[in-house]
Amino acid sequence: MALKEKIKERHSSRETHVQIKSVSATVNVEENLCSEFCFPLIYRNEEYFALACSIYDAFVEKLNINGQLTERMIREVVVKHISEFTLPKPALKTEIADFVIDNLLNYGPISTIMRLAGQGLNDILVNTKDYIDVIYNGQTIATPFRFRNEEDLRRFINRMLMASNRKIDESHPIASAKLPDGSRIEIQIPPVSANLDSDGNPGSYVTVRKFREIPLLFETLIDSNMIDLKMAYFLIKAIRGKLNIVVSGGTSSGKTTFLNAITRFIDEGDQLLTIEDTKEMKPQMPCHSIRSFEARPPNEEGAGAITIENLLRTALRSSPRRIIVGECRGPEIVTMLNAMNTGHPGSMTTIHADDTKEAIVRIENMFLEARPTANMTFVRSQIISAVDLIIQIVRFPDGTRRIVKISEPEKRIEENGVVSMLDLFEFQRSVNSDNPMDSSGNFKAISGSSRATLKMMQNGVTMESRIFDNDFVVSKEMITNELKEFHPKRMCGWKENYMTEIIQASYISSKSILERWPNLK
Known part of the structure; x- marks a missing residue:
């Protein structure tokens, strides 16, 4: 999908701005809170997550697209944009840059997980906007990853289905498709998905089945x-x-x-x-x-x-x-x-x-x-x-x-x-x-x-x-x-x-x- 189209679709479902504020460097975060792979700090701390969302919203507001831009070009602009903010930890700069790119061009936290987990990843299990578990080397692991709201989750769902020229809506609430890397996705949205999210609304389910690129000998x-x-x-x-x-x-x-x-x-x-x-x-x-x-x-x-x-x-x-x-x-x-x-x-x-x-x-x-x-x-x-x-x-x-x-x-x-x-x-x-x-x-x-x-x-x-x-x-x-x-x-x-x-x-x-x-x- 062209970058312009990817960014345009973002505006229809963006959450209300979170006020940008300085986050205290004394926030207690376990730096080494790792399971089979390390979870980013921004998903392990609410204030860091709010900061990442604020920087993302501000970036989208000021983004002016002229012609086709590559991910590399966007990343350079994102890094420069992040430098305008005071970050409590240096490690957050790279994490927030990845957060912005994944939300702007890819599949949000799903793309982040696929990149960080590597060859050990078997499945990603999205249970409403609030919960994302992974099956990693055969074991189910609860993660702190989440979506901002149901609208964001639906936006990423539609983006994933576009790769296979598929659609999903309330009249056809179940869809199966493939991602460009060959991963298989199964999606169910309301009314067939009945779990309520933390906002009290029916949420969507996504299962991503990841296949190994490197052969198991x-x-x-x-x-x-x-x-x-x-x-x-x-x-x-x-x-x-x-x-x-x-x-x-x-x-x-x-x-x-x-x-x-x-x-x-x-x-x-x-x-x-x-x-x-x-x-x-x-x-x-x-x-x-x-x-x-x-x-x-x-x-x-x-x-x-x-x-x-x-x-x-x-x-x-x-x-x-x-x-x-x-x-x-x-x-x-x-x-x-x-x-x-x-x-x-x-x-x-x-x-x-x-x-x-x-x-x-x-x-x-x-x-x-x-x-x-x-x-x-x-x-x-x-x-x-x-x-x-x-x-x-x-x-x-x-x-x-x-x-x-x-x-x-x-x-x-x-x-x-x-x-x-x-x-x-x-x-x-x-x-x-x-x-x-x-x-x-x-x-x-x-x-x-x-x-x-x-x-x-x-x-x-x-x-x-x-x-x-x-x-x-x-x-x-x-x-x-x-x-x-x-x-x-x-x-x-x-x-x-x-x-x-x-x-x-x-x-x-x-x-x-x-x-x-x-x-x-």
Whole structure:
């Protein structure tokens, strides 16, 4: 949006001026009040916040726009403008400059959070103008960030929706869209959002789902104990051996992140096709090996929608080797199972379920919703023949994510009518009565799999036969040998600064990720 348009829209909803006054330097503010990332002083102290708002209002009043101005030019003017005021703390100068820029050109405190939180940010949760929580590295954190009033919040909502050419109003109070950086936003305004803000008025809700720019490497999954070495070895072989995989888990459990990490082991000769409702996948493969599709919601008239099922049916005519559907939650499950059964080995998808057995039931229900007259015996036979592995991911209360189970659907039905499952690996959580949040425990091999091993062999991949023996130890050298030919820099969109960022974020006991994983050098 042109700068002139951005600033014009601000005048219609500006709050009444707060009188500019000198703030005492003796105000008690905890300078180091930081959680996972530091919150600006202006949001932690009411007087500082009022000062920032006053300076912003005064700047907008005197701003004269002639032609197109860049953010850099605006910042220079803002800094000069701030110098006209007496600030109680030098640190406030930069904070107030950012406050003015974010309110003038961006999305207010939402932009501030996205800039400060960096790669650890998962979600931003706006609950009326008064409360903004964040999910940071899997943990929910209350923040002091807030909006000045509901009008300001609505202004930023409209600005976010403009990027996707979407609108929201009382007659259409729910909207979904994407920000230019790929973040997904979900918005609800009154009358469907019913919480009252501190002014006694119904307030709006905003959820921003932030996706990592820098890829999470498979090595990091091991370092963070999401998986152990034995499970890691098996998963590498499973991907290379073209097993059809369903990744199951709850909301924000890390299903897509995990899926991205394991795409690294897909042979670049296998044409991969990804289909998603909102693009989140960043396969760790060369660009020439990937084709990505994204569903399109209906327009304001309710027409023009392109569903995942539409895309999946079209994609199957493009002769892909492997297919990944970001999430199956409807009739597309029928086409997905058919694809897994008919010439697309190594395909994958995710679903919402809390256990591998529940995942099977969820697939059955989706199939029957799409084909109500289908015979249950036929439905289960389709699932059994199509799905080789179900991987269950859990996010524990302390924010830790782990693969808690890898199961294989057996080719038989139990007496109670459900598909029999063979658990191959399991994470057994320890019971800590002193600390219920504790997510520590042990990974165990439970049963051997002849089905998975046979399919791997049919696709030219052999696996250590003792992998399911709990007395057998998978060495780190075994893993690094498997990873040597899959350096992450081959992935589409890889940037040179990624490895620097990964190294800086991954020190453990003073050792960098390159020291722990020499295959990354």
